[in-house]
Amino acid sequence: MSDCNFHARFGWFWYNDEEIFHDSQADIDRKVARHAEQGITHLITFGCTHFRWSFQPFWPVINECIGKIVSAGHRYGVKIIEHHSSNLGFFPDTPENLTKFTGEMELRHSNPDHWPGLLEFITSPDTELEQWVQISGRTGKPVVTYGGHGRCFNHPDFRAAYLEYLESIYRLGVDGIMTDDVQYFREDSCACPHCRRLFRERSGFELPTPEKWDAWFGNMLDESFTSWLRFRFDSIRDFHRLVKEHYEGLGRKLLRPNYTSVALCPNLTAYIIDDLPALDWIFQECCFSTIIRYTWPLYLLDQQHRRMMEKKRGIPSMMMFYAERKDQLIFTWGLARLCGALYTNTPEGESKMDERALREFEKKYGFCLFRCGSIPMVGFVDSLDNRRFGASYEASRMKFWLQSCIFKNIPVELVDIKCPETWKNIPVLCVNEVHVLSEREISDLLEYARSGGVLVVTGDSGCQDERLRLRMPEETAALWKISGESAPSEILEFPFGKGKIVRPGWSFGYPGTEEEKRHLFLELQTRFSVLSPKEIFPLRKDIPELWLQRSYGRPARKSMPNNTLYYEGEDAREEVAAFLTRLAGKKSPFKAENLPEGVLAVPLLASGGDALAIQLLNAAGTLKHGKEETMSHADPIPFPPLEGPDAVFSVRLPETLRNKKTLSVCFTAPDTPEQPLKSHGDGSVLHVEFPLHRLKTCGMVLIKK
Numbered sequence: 001m002s003d004c005n006f007h008a009r010f011g012w013f014w015y016n017d018e019e020i021f022h023d024s025q026a027d028i029d030r031k032v033a034r035h036a037e038q039g040i041t042h043l044i045t046f047g048c049t050h051f052r053w054s055f056q057p058f059w060p061v062i063n064e065c066i067g068k069i070v071s072a073g074h075r076y077g078v079k080i081i082e083h084h085s086s087n088l089g090f091f092p093d094t095p096e097n098l099t100k101f102t103g104e105m106e107l108r109h110s111n112p113d114h115w116p117g118l119l120e121f122i123t124s125p126d127t128e129l130e131q132w133v134q135i136s137g138r139t140g141k142p143v144v145t146y147g148g149h150g151r152c153f154n155h156p157d158f159r160a161a162y163l164e165y166l167e168s169i170y171r172l173g174v175d176g177i178m179t180d181d182v183q184y185f186r187e188d189s190c191a192c193p194h195c196r197r198l199f200r201e202r203s204g205f206e207l208p209t210p211e212k213w214d215a216w217f218g219n220m221l222d223e224s225f226t227s228w229l230r231f232r233f234d235s236i237r238d239f240h241r242l243v244k245e246h247y248e249g250l251g252r253k254l255l256r257p258n259y260t261s262v263a264l265c266p267n268l269t270a271y272i273i274d275d276l277p278a279l280d281w282i283f284q285e286c287c288f289s290t291i292i293r294y295t296w297p298l299y300l301l302d303q304q305h306r307r308m309m310e311k312k313r314g315i316p317s318m319m320m321f322y323a324e325r326k327d328q329l330i331f332t333w334g335l336a337r338l339c340g341a342l343y344t345n346t347p348e349g350e351s352k353m354d355e356r357a358l359r360e361f362e363k364k365y366g367f368c369l370f371r372c373g374s375i376p377m378v379g380f381v382d383s384l385d386n387r388r389f390g391a392s393y394e395a396s397r398m399k400f401w402l403q404s405c406i407f408k409n410i411p412v413e414l415v416d417i418k419c420p421e422t423w424k425n426i427p428v429l430c431v432n433e434v435h436v437l438s439e440r441e442i443s444d445l446l447e448y449a450r451s452g453g454v455l456v457v458t459g460d461s462g463c464q465d466e467r468l469r470l471r472m473p474e475e476t477a478a479l480w481k482i483s484g485e486s487a488p489s490e491i492l493e494f495p496f497g498k499g500k501i502v503r504p505g506w507s508f509g510y511p512g513t514e515e516e517k518r519h520l521f522l523e524l525q526t527r528f529s530v531l532s533p534k535e536i537f538p539l540r541k542d543i544p545e546l547w548l549q550r551s552y553g554r555p556a557r558k559s560m561p562n563n564t565l566y567y568e569g570e571d572a573r574e575e576v577a578a579f580l581t582r583l584a585g586k587k588s589p590f591k592a593e594n595l596p597e598g599v600l601a602v603p604l605l606a607s608g609g610d611a612l613a614i615q616l617l618n619a620a621g622t623l624k625h626g627k628e629e630t631m632s633h634a635d636p637i638p639f640p641p642l643e644g645p646d647a648v649f650s651v652r653l654p655e656t657l658r659n660k661k662t663l664s665v666c667f668t669a670p671d672t673p674e675q676p677l678k679s680h681g682d683g684s685v686l687h688v689e690f691p692l693h694r695l696k697t698c699g700m701v702l703i704k705k
């Protein structure tokens with residue numbers, strides 16, 4: 001991967017009725033030029049025809065518009081990436097679904113009346129496209145999603161038709177494509193005849209009929225069920241592969257950004273991102289339908305996964321937001337800074353935000369904003385197999401611990417179990433409820449402890465082997481080479497080589513009731529149904545639900561609850577942070593003192609090693625809220641003035657900055673020129689004094705030679 005991908009700056013080009021039916025080439029030129037002036041180098045298209053299959057009769061006129069966008073882009077040196085749903089379509093079969101469709105169109109400044117024949121097309125039950133849809137295993141009927149249907153990736157006619165459509169897009173000269181929504185839209189799809197046949201051929205198992213579905217579904221220890229889960233992931237990957245091999249076969253090289261909103265969660269739709277066959281940028285859709293001010297912690301936390309992928313695949317990670325106002329723009333850009341991620345913003349349907357100051361800052365300081373290294377105190381072990389096939393994958397405890405670190409300014413990192421070289425030097429490594437672990441992986445973890453690391457193992461980690469067989473408790477204990485309960489009632493510490501293994505108590509570090517914990521981590525252990533929020537949430541009375549509809553100017557409305565956004569368990573958070581800090585001891589690479597609650601600090605190393613930046617964000621007060629009925633997307637980011645004694649950052653310097661007589665230390669932000677800061681140190685650890693009032697929104701302390 002060339003370095004230039006880190007220099008890409010992404011924007012979004014919306015094309016709706018105006019652009020498709022009215023705009024001349026000169027109009028489109030003007031709109032694209034505005035993005036170029038903002039410093040944007042790559043534009044991803046987006047619009048009211050996102051569910052492209054509903055608009056099949058209009059593909060020629062849509063393509064004509066894409067052609068204009070490509071011409072304009074190339075005139076201004078901007079790459080164009082066409083983005084649409086690869087398989088979804090609105091084919092409303094009820095009046096409610098029809099209303100939903102027209103509502104979606106209106107949201108995007110579109111009107112079905114502008115599209116002659118569209119309603120007749122999408123309400124005709126006989127269209128061939130509707131013969132290719134995903135089928136529910138439970139009902140035997142098409143799966144409804146977003147008020148429409150998605151087509152099945154194993155249907156040969158759909159595959160052929162989609163490739164043919166893509167060819168028509170390629171001929172327009174696009175620089176890249178983003179094929180969205182390659183996933184199954186329910187946990188029981190797809191059970192169409194093609195999937196049934198392929199599953200039988202590949203696994204030797206038979207998918208049950210709808211009458212027998214419920215009795216079969218969900219047993220994570222039944223090989224036929226887990227084979228089916230695998231089959232779904234494989235089908236999705238194969239479809240991506242098909243697309244890639246097809247354009248390569250045509251002699252084309254295409255740019256391939258792709259995204260997900262949350263990866264550290266049960267994956268019911270078999271959406272893949274980790275093992276995409278083609279991926280040049282990995283990004284996260286943050287706060288799409290939620291209020292930025294109240295829900296950012298979930299996305300900041302999950303971005304750790306994208307950051308892990310950045311390192312693993314050597315590609316940039318990016319965060320995408322839908323910020324509509326200046327306060328949201330600077331806040332969300334500041335969130336991306338904490339993660340060393342590229343930033344992209346698109347107020348839905350509007351592109352009038354001025355990003356120039358941010359893009360100028362990125363140009364000036366890109367060397368320490370992107371492609372940076374971390375200096376983690378704590379690593380959290382991630383395993384793709386466990387996320388996909390663990391009998392009770394439920395990352396709540398890990399997420400709470402991760403979030404505790406983030407709020408307490410402890411540098412953290414998510415690490416891949418399969419890449420020990422990336423985590424062998426982290427002072428503390430946590431294996432939180434990673435159930436699926438091979439003998440080799442457990443042995444790598446033990447080697448880490450033997451060489452001096454502090455290995456924290458919680459719950460029943462390692463209770464399943466890589467073939468998903470459940471290990472007996474004695475067998476698991478023998479592999480870990482320590483005796484004692486897997487979930488002791490108090491914290492146990494075992495010296496191990498030059499390091500140690502720590503087993504925290506069952507209840508440690510999760511802010512729920514005992515009953516709830518048992519429910520999450522024990523009773524539903526061997527049921528896929530642990531993934532159903534319906535079963536978990538009735539138990540969650542103590543944790544407020546902060547998942548609120550962003551709602552496009554309409555009053556805020558309570559939507560899907562989610563227990564992983566932000567936990568109010570301040571005491572438990574404090575306890576976890578103190579526990580991990582104690583375990584790291586003298587090896588702790590970074591300390592932030594006197595920072596007010598909600599002010600976040602993350603140290604990041606410039607890729608060349610010549611500089612270190614402490615990224616700062618004033619998120620204080622963002623999570624304070626009034627009554628739920630009055631919470632809305634219009635609530636401003638508070639950015640309160642910060643008061644109190646100077647903060648002190650103590651940072652262990654990397655080799656490249658050690659023992660330098662003169663290090664320059666300053667504070668700077670997009671609206672603040674460099675201001676020198678006082679510092680002192682012994683050549684290996686530097687202490688920087690930081691007057692709090694300097695931080696208004698976000699900014700960074702820059703330490704360089």
Ligand SMILES: [Zn+2]
Nearest residue numbers: 152190192195
């Ligand atoms: Zn199918």
